[in-house]
Amino acid sequence: MTTGKINPASIKSFFSSLVNMSFLDLGKEKDRDAAAYLIEMLTEFARTESLYKLHDSEGKKIQTIVEMILESKNARADNAGYEREVRKYVGDFALFMSGIFRDYVNRGSYLRYYMNEGMKSYFFVSRLDLERGEGNPIMFSKLSREFEFYSGALDYMRRVYFGPESQGDLFKSFTARLSGSKH
Secondary structure, three states: OEOOOOOHHHHHHHHHHHHHHHHHHOOOOOOHHHHHHHHHHHHHHOEHHHHOOOEOOOOOEOOOHHHHHHHHHHHHOOOHHHHHHHHHHHHHHHHHHHHHOHHHHHHOOOHHHHHHHHHHHHHHHHHHHHHHOOOOHHHHHHHHHOHHHHHHHHHHHHHHHHOHHHOOOHHHHHHHHHHOOOO
């Protein structure tokens, strides 16, 4: 993960290139809105502080989907806007982890759980956006319906374009490529 040393525009350009090449390879080159969403999500999650941005009442980082869902349920009575943001984050986190860190998620035997919770979270966001007449209900509905494809596309992107040298430390190769140095 990056800590701010690399220009955010370089990160976005890097992911834009890889996502677009992957979508072309997978026959989804016309799915520009979803590609743009994935590029933004990957760019955001490349910053460590964004990957684990939720904290519990004691200030400890929330690192599991179960804790994130509990946080969204606790927020329900207080603030629907916050609940939406937490559920969006759960969808993004599940998509990121099941796509980019699929091997890790598979080793833990929770790929199906991540897929289900990601789909449900994006569906929740789409429904809430539709009810409130704001946000992007069409995009989140699409992310929910096609979650497995987008997760698989991220896994494909990692395997094909990040290369085998990234298996131990995914972002080591990524950081080296952005900075122009050799591994």
